[in-house]
Amino acid sequence: MELQLRGITKRFPGVLANDRVDLTVRPGEILGLLGENGAGKTTLMNILYGLYSADEGEILVDGVPRTFSGPGDAIAAGIGMVHQHFMLVPVFTVTENVVLGVEPTRGPGIINMRQARRDVAEISSKYGLEVDPDALIESIPVGVQQRVEIIKVLFRDAEVLVFDEPTAVLTPQEVEEFFGILRGLRDAGKAIVFITHKLKEVLEISDRICVLRRGRTVGERAPGEVDEATLAEMMVGRPVELVVQKAPARPGEVVLEVDDLMVFDDRDHPRVKGVTMSVRAGEIVGVAGVQGNGQTELVEALTGMRHPFSGAIRVLGEVVTRESPRGYHQRHVAHVPEDRQRAGLVLGFTVAENLILDSYYGEPFSHWIRMDWDAIRGTGRRLVEEYDIRTPSIEIPVSNLSGGNQQKVIVAREFSRDVRLIIASQPTRGLDVGSIEYIHERIIRQRDTGAAVVIVSTELDEVMALADRLLVMFGGRIVADLDPTSVTSAQVGLYMAGATP
Amino acid sequence: MSTGEEPQVSEPTSGEEASLFEELTGVGLEWRTAILVPALAVFSAMVVGAIIIAVTDIDALRLLGTNPGTALAEMWDSIWGAYKWLFLGSMGSLRAVSETLVQATPLILAGLSVAIGFRAGLFNIGAQGQLLVGGMFALFVGFSIHVPVYLHVPLALLAGALGGAIWGAIPGLLKARTGAHEVITTIMMNFIALRLVDYYLKSSWYQAAGRDDPVSKPIEVSAQLPKLFGFLERSDVRAHLGIVVALLAAYGVYWLLFKTTVGYEFRAVGYNPHGAKYAGMSVTWLIVGVMAVAGALAGLAGSDRILGVLHRGTPGFAGTIGFDAITLALLGRSHPWGVVASGLLFGALRAGGQEMQVNTDISLDLILVIQALIVVFIAAPALIRAIYRVKTAREAERLTTGWST
Numbered sequence: 001m002e003l004q005l006r007g008i009t010k011r012f013p014g015v016l017a018n019d020r021v022d023l024t025v026r027p028g029e030i031l032g033l034l035g036e037n038g039a040g041k042t043t044l045m046n047i048l049y050g051l052y053s054a055d056e057g058e059i060l061v062d063g064v065p066r067t068f069s070g071p072g073d074a075i076a077a078g079i080g081m082v083h084q085h086f087m088l089v090p091v092f093t094v095t096e097n098v099v100l101g102v103e104p105t106r107g108p109g110i111i112n113m114r115q116a117r118r119d120v121a122e123i124s125s126k127y128g129l130e131v132d133p134d135a136l137i138e139s140i141p142v143g144v145q146q147r148v149e150i151i152k153v154l155f156r157d158a159e160v161l162v163f164d165e166p167t168a169v170l171t172p173q174e175v176e177e178f179f180g181i182l183r184g185l186r187d188a189g190k191a192i193v194f195i196t197h198k199l200k201e202v203l204e205i206s207d208r209i210c211v212l213r214r215g216r217t218v219g220e221r222a223p224g225e226v227d228e229a230t231l232a233e234m235m236v237g238r239p240v241e242l243v244v245q246k247a248p249a250r251p252g253e254v255v256l257e258v259d260d261l262m263v264f265d266d267r268d269h270p271r272v273k274g275v276t277m278s279v280r281a282g283e284i285v286g287v288a289g290v291q292g293n294g295q296t297e298l299v300e301a302l303t304g305m306r307h308p309f310s311g312a313i314r315v316l317g318e319v320v321t322r323e324s325p326r327g328y329h330q331r332h333v334a335h336v337p338e339d340r341q342r343a344g345l346v347l348g349f350t351v352a353e354n355l356i357l358d359s360y361y362g363e364p365f366s367h368w369i370r371m372d373w374d375a376i377r378g379t380g381r382r383l384v385e386e387y388d389i390r391t392p393s394i395e396i397p398v399s400n401l402s403g404g405n406q407q408k409v410i411v412a413r414e415f416s417r418d419v420r421l422i423i424a425s426q427p428t429r430g431l432d433v434g435s436i437e438y439i440h441e442r443i444i445r446q447r448d449t450g451a452a453v454v455i456v457s458t459e460l461d462e463v464m465a466l467a468d469r470l471l472v473m474f475g476g477r478i479v480a481d482l483d484p485t486s487v488t489s490a491q492v493g494l495y496m497a498g499a500t501p
Numbered sequence: 502m503s504t505g506e507e508p509q510v511s512e513p514t515s516g517e518e519a520s521l522f523e524e525l526t527g528v529g530l531e532w533r534t535a536i537l538v539p540a541l542a543v544f545s546a547m548v549v550g551a552i553i554i555a556v557t558d559i560d561a562l563r564l565l566g567t568n569p570g571t572a573l574a575e576m577w578d579s580i581w582g583a584y585k586w587l588f589l590g591s592m593g594s595l596r597a598v599s600e601t602l603v604q605a606t607p608l609i610l611a612g613l614s615v616a617i618g619f620r621a622g623l624f625n626i627g628a629q630g631q632l633l634v635g636g637m638f639a640l641f642v643g644f645s646i647h648v649p650v651y652l653h654v655p656l657a658l659l660a661g662a663l664g665g666a667i668w669g670a671i672p673g674l675l676k677a678r679t680g681a682h683e684v685i686t687t688i689m690m691n692f693i694a695l696r697l698v699d700y701y702l703k704s705s706w707y708q709a710a711g712r713d714d715p716v717s718k719p720i721e722v723s724a725q726l727p728k729l730f731g732f733l734e735r736s737d738v739r740a741h742l743g744i745v746v747a748l749l750a751a752y753g754v755y756w757l758l759f760k761t762t763v764g765y766e767f768r769a770v771g772y773n774p775h776g777a778k779y780a781g782m783s784v785t786w787l788i789v790g791v792m793a794v795a796g797a798l799a800g801l802a803g804s805d806r807i808l809g810v811l812h813r814g815t816p817g818f819a820g821t822i823g824f825d826a827i828t829l830a831l832l833g834r835s836h837p838w839g840v841v842a843s844g845l846l847f848g849a850l851r852a853g854g855q856e857m858q859v860n861t862d863i864s865l866d867l868i869l870v871i872q873a874l875i876v877v878f879i880a881a882p883a884l885i886r887a888i889y890r891v892k893t894a895r896e897a898e899r900l901t902t903g904w905s906t
Binding site: 305324325326327329335337342343344345346347348349353357358360361366369370371373 | 523528760761762763764765768769771772773775776777778779780781782783
């Protein structure tokens with residue numbers, strides 16, 4: 001089945017989300033739909049799925065114009081969508097989730113579970129989607145949950161499958177498996193739309209790449225004829241520095257010393273099991289590792305969010321082991337937290353209020369207990385300008401900003417103080433190319449002005465590119481101290497997996 | 502990202518959708534949105550109230566079969582009469598306005614108590630208990646010391662605030678230290694307070710000499726809140742200084758919430774306790790602090806009943822003010838000025854309702870029905886939006902959130 005979008009235009013108040021977008025996807029091909037956050041990819045797909053109606057333009061299925069007034073129509077026409085956030089019932093089994101809403105019945109109102117199970121097993125073996133039909137959703141990993149979503153779509157006889165940022169939630173290994181599944185579906189004659197903002201992935205998997213920028217199709221390329229830099233430029237609209245440019249580090253005095261640190265998690269399990277490390281002024285130390293090897297707890301301990309069980313932490317020679325988060329702030333430690341919406345921001349607060357979140361209690365923002373809103377607004381406007389935070393006003397809730405701009409709010413707040421040590425966890429997770437470039441540049445600038453920097457990230461490429469020294473964390477311990485310029489990512493990957501090369 | 506002219510707003514972020522809590526309490530809503538739903542809720546409740554008046558008019562209903570014209574006219578008369586007396590009884594004369602103020606004062610104070618809790622993300626269901634304990638403290642100071650009025654009234658009010666603060670701080674402490682949910686603990690504290698009041702009113706500390714029933718000694722005249730229109734020498738104009746206290750308290754809450762670091766911390770905890778911790782705030786003590794302030798406000802409401810109206814303690818001195826306060830805070834969108842406005846509205850309903858009951862054959866219960874309907878409409882904002890086909894800013898925004906990844 002061939003699907004064609006022709007001249008799709010969609011306006012929202014104040015925004016032209018799609019501007020005469022043309023798109024065709026044919027059976028047996030994977031179309032990569034590439035664009036930054038806010039480029040209009042999801043709007044386009046929601047129009048295709050019947051969730052929105054286009055202001056102009058038409059959708060053609062095998063050359064016949066169709067209108068979809070809801071997902072039901074789209075599904076009936078053979079279009080299936082796998083959303084970024086799964087829509088599964090956690091306490092139901094795989095089979096129950098797959099048939100939900102279209103249960104095979106024998107007699108009125110009686111579900112034919114045996115039939116359903118058989119169908120699910122058949123689909124999963126046909127397309128190489130290994131799934132236990134009887135497993136509960138809550139008991140299976142995210143990668144397998146995604147397969148359940150795919151089976152759901154196939155069960156409804158979809159010929160066109162749309163994947164919205166499918167790799168965002170997957171580990172690198174799961175991404176590889178997922179790509180295998182995609183290729184299998186393509187070879188079985190399905191038409192696939194793969195929405196992403198990740199350049200590497202789109203080059204690896206697509207047969208054709210379509211780039212959207214600010215609601216418009218800016219070009220279509222075959223993966224063989226472009227490279228990452230070209231795609232990035234098409235996506236952002238200007239040349240983008242994909243390689244981090246930095247001068248060699250000039251390490252100075254020791255700023256952070258960690259001595260045999262033990263940290264327990266909320267359930268009293270040891271997560272950090274004797275970490276010793278030191279970080280000097282003017283250097284970036286990267287901490288690589290697979291998620292869940294104690295990095296989260298290490299960062300929490302290094303920022304006062306969690307008290308260590310034993311060991312010692314010193315900042316500029318001063319023991320701060322059991323200091324509060326405020327104690328760390330006051331010792332010129334900046335913290336870019338892992339979960340920016342949960343910890344780093346108060347989403348209901350305005351941009352200006354968030355920009356003073358950890359310095360509101362002192363001059364110049366308050367005098368005794370009286371807040372000085374003029375001073376706060378002044379600083380807010382200055383930081384929005386200086387850190388290029390895209391917001392119509394400093395008085396709107398920070399929840400209205402895009403992820404990249406929310407992260408810039410945090411970075412602006414943390415870096416604009418007199419900072420001697422920066423602890424940044426997953427500083428660019430979920431951000432698009434332009435924002436990543438910007439945040440990397442800011443981190444390096446801080447290093448060059450003499451701050452000690454710790455970057456904790458599960459994105460190996462990112463730590464390799466940024467770090468002057470690379471530590472690998474596995475099972476709660478630092479298992480390697482490497483020079484990132486003299487190791488390959490494959491070698492680091494082995495350390496991350498717990499092997500000793 | 503550093504190119505591109507238009508700002509990227511309205512992207513979906515996990516925290517963006519208005520939560521049920523936000524919808525209910527109005528915390529975090531833009532003010533026009535915040536006002537729209539309550540205003541329409543009040544209007545709708547009055548309309549449904551009118552229908553109820555019509556269909557409970559038995560005589561008119563009987564006539565409906567034989568003489569529908571007369572029946573409808575009679576129903577109209579009932580509705581007209583009810584709402585006319587509601588208006589006259591609440592605003593038609595100095596006495597009416599005075600009654601409205603008298604009724605509104607404790608409602609405003611208790612409403613502020615619940616509202617400040619909402620702002621900090623806490624459901625303070627315990628205003629009733631805090632009101633009772635505060636009232637008992639004020640009562641004790643009211644009859645046990647002998648000082649001039651300019652000392653006695655402030656001291657009694659202070660004692661009331663202190664009593665409420667203590668009663669509020671206990672669930673706060675329980676939550677902060679053990680995680681016990683404040684909804685459960687405050688409800689339980691209400692029962693404890695209720696029984697304590699019964700007990701103490703029959704104890705030798707409180708009970709009036711020569712009485713067997715739980716009635717306290719009267720407070721000294723010097724502890725009575727001075728009448729606002731005392732110079733008129735009219736005993737039916739009861740308005741007293743309490744309303745001034747309530748308005749000052751409302752301003753105080755406004756100032757605290759929006760102009761001070763303490764309020765900034767309260768609000769931060771309300772939106773995101775984890776973010777507050779990150780920002781270096783002591784979440785534990787903030788929760789205790791919020792509950793103490795909320796308790797103090799409710800305690801003032803109880804004191805107002807004792808010092809301003811009753812001048813002695815009886816088991817029912819708090820009525821259901823502490824529970825009506827929850828309605829009030831919801832209607833007022835947890836904003837001090839909103840609470841003042843809805844407090845005045847509820848006060849007017851009560852004052853007018855009494856006049857309505859006297860002059861028509863419609864029961865005062867209609868007021869309770871209208872209040873309950875207001876809650877229903879507030880709690881189901883989707884219903885209001887469907888009826889009036891209005892979109893809140895947030896909803897419109899939610900529709901536009903899908904356009905990016």
